[in-house]
Amino acid sequence: MSLSQAVRAGAAPEELAAIEPPAEFLAAHLRIEDEKAFEGIAGDRDVRKTLHVGPVPLPELAPDEVLIAVMASSINYNTVWSATFEPMSTFGFLKAYGRQGGWATRHDRPFHVLGSDAAGVIVRVGNGVRRWRIGDHVMVNAACVEDQEASAQADGMLSENQLAWGFETNYGGLAEYTIARASQLIPKPAHLTWEEAAAVPACAGTAYRMLVSDRGARMKQGDVVLIWGASGGLGAYAVQLVKNGGGIAVGVVGSERKAEAARALGCDLVINRAEIGLGGDTGDDPAAVVEQGKRLGRLIRQGVGEDPHIAFDYVGRSTFGVSVFVVRRGGAVVTCGSSTGYQHRFxxxxxxxxxxxxxxxxxxxxxxxxDCARLFGQGGIVPALTSLYPLKEVGEATRSVQLNEHIGKVGVLCLADRPGLGVTDPRRRARIGEDRLTLMRAFAPDSVRAR
Incomplete structure (x- = not known):
């Protein structure tokens, strides 16, 4: 029996420890020879042209790392950036990381295994790992932190050498196996399936820090929160965190179908940007930004009675100026990304x-x-998973995110051979309710649900 078969069969830790890991494994990856594939192309950079699924060699494990059999993963927008080599080639990240020497040199390879989310089973532990064991079920935090830096003792995200795992490092989660530092591991909520758990860390954790953490906007009860892209991966968790924390969620979306999803998540007010002219790139037109801000502000006041305390903005260039304008006096704009462009004007x-x-x-x-995972265990927050693809179709999964055709989180089954596996606390799942936990699955495209 292979290690992959043993993991799928739910083998005991001692059985997993006795089976040799494979010399190579299946992974979604880029090839360095495709680095110039889109050079000179001003239009559509189709990620399906550069995303490959095939065998890559298994790296040696560092003392502070674990080897994880990945049962499921999910798509984040950084995989789109990687596969389009924009704004720069991720092979540059790998080369820079490799120059640190030591164990980092393993990451500088002519291939790049992508993916910043994963849920799976630990099958090997480095000799410096103390708190984790073979057989543990885990999720992976996308923040790969240098935990021996002094700043990391206050906040791991302040580490000068902090890297986005699976984006700025190699051997990410869109694969049958992955490596991660022990300092990245989160206990998997026992009531979630593998694919549900894999849709959690990168987006839910990011939204938690942005809104709830004392390092973010410090949302309090009654706060009005404007959430751009309220039906997307980040937005779907932001809506739930706002409602779970006693806030008022105002979601902006781009279609009526996405508006339905935002309402299902609990938005108090949903605004379809297409219907009211809140579209296009106004990044270089301050007057247009102000006009859009006034229009949006009126709608928010009509709907909930007051201006937003917080704007939750990961969209970037096309929305950022409006966010700055529309939040109330003394309010805050919290930002974590720029899917429409990094150059913001306001x-x-x-x-x-x-x-x-x-x-x-x-x-x-x-x-x-x-702390965020604990909220899932309580049932206050549920997975935003909608669509689910097999690993071999990772190109199609990423393409749906690239074109913004998706709602919620797009999942990928890796070693799990079917959905619904991985639940080890069925009583808690029953208590929270199957309908609630699978709320977002109704918003998968018909073509995906029919597969």
Whole structure:
């Protein structure tokens, strides 16, 4: 019996320890020879042209790392950036990391295994790992932190050498096996399936830090929170965190189907940007930004009675100026990414004269991830998983995110041969309710549900 077969069969830890790991494994990866594939192309950079699924060699395990048999993973927007080599080639990240020497040199390879989410079973532990054992069920935090830096003792995300796992490092989660530092591991909520758990850490943890953590916007009960892309992976968790924390969620989406999803998640007010002209790139037109901000502000006041305390913005260029304008005096814009572009322009008068704040946020530290996972265990937050693809179709899964055709989180089955596996606390699952836990699955595209 192979190690993969033993993991699928639920073998005991001692059985897993006795089976030799494979010399190579199946993984979604980029090839360095495709690095210039989109050079000179101003239009569509189709990720399916550069994403490959095939065998790669298994790396040696560092003392502070674990080898995980990945049961499921999910797509994040950084995989789109990687596969389009924008704004820069991720092979540059791997080369820079490799120059640190030592164990880091393993990451500088002519291939790059992608993926910043994973849920699976530990099958090997490095000799420096103390708190984890073979057989443990885990999720992986996308923040790969240098935990021997002094700053990391205050907040792991302040580490100068902090890297986005599976984006700035090799051997990410869109694969049958992955390596991660012990300091990245989160206990898997026992009531979730593998695919549900794999849809949690990167987006839910990021949203938690942005909204709830004392390093983010510090949302309090009654706060009105404007959430751009409220039906996306980050947005779906933001809506739930706002409602779970006693806030008022105002979601902005791009279609009526996405509006339905935002309402199902609990949004108090949903605004379809397409219907009211909140579309296009206004990044270089301050007057257009102000006009859109006034229009949006009126709608929010009509719907919930007051201006937002917080704007939750991961969209970037096309929304950021509006976010700065629309939050109330003394309010905050918290940002973690820029899927529509990194260069933001806004009228600074609305920031400084109205005493607003801009808060930069990135992934989450381990304590924040564990605290966030605890909310799933309580049933206050549920997975945002909608679509589910097999590993061999990772190109199609990533393409749906690239084109913004998806709702919620797009999952990928890796070693799990079918959905629904991995639940070890069925009583808790029954108590929370199957309908609630699978709420977002109804919003998968018909083509995916029919597969």
């Amino acid at each position: 009228d600074n008068r609305y920031l400084w004269m109205r005493l607003k704040r801009i808060i930069g946020s990135h992934v989450a530290n381990l304590q924040e991830q564990v």
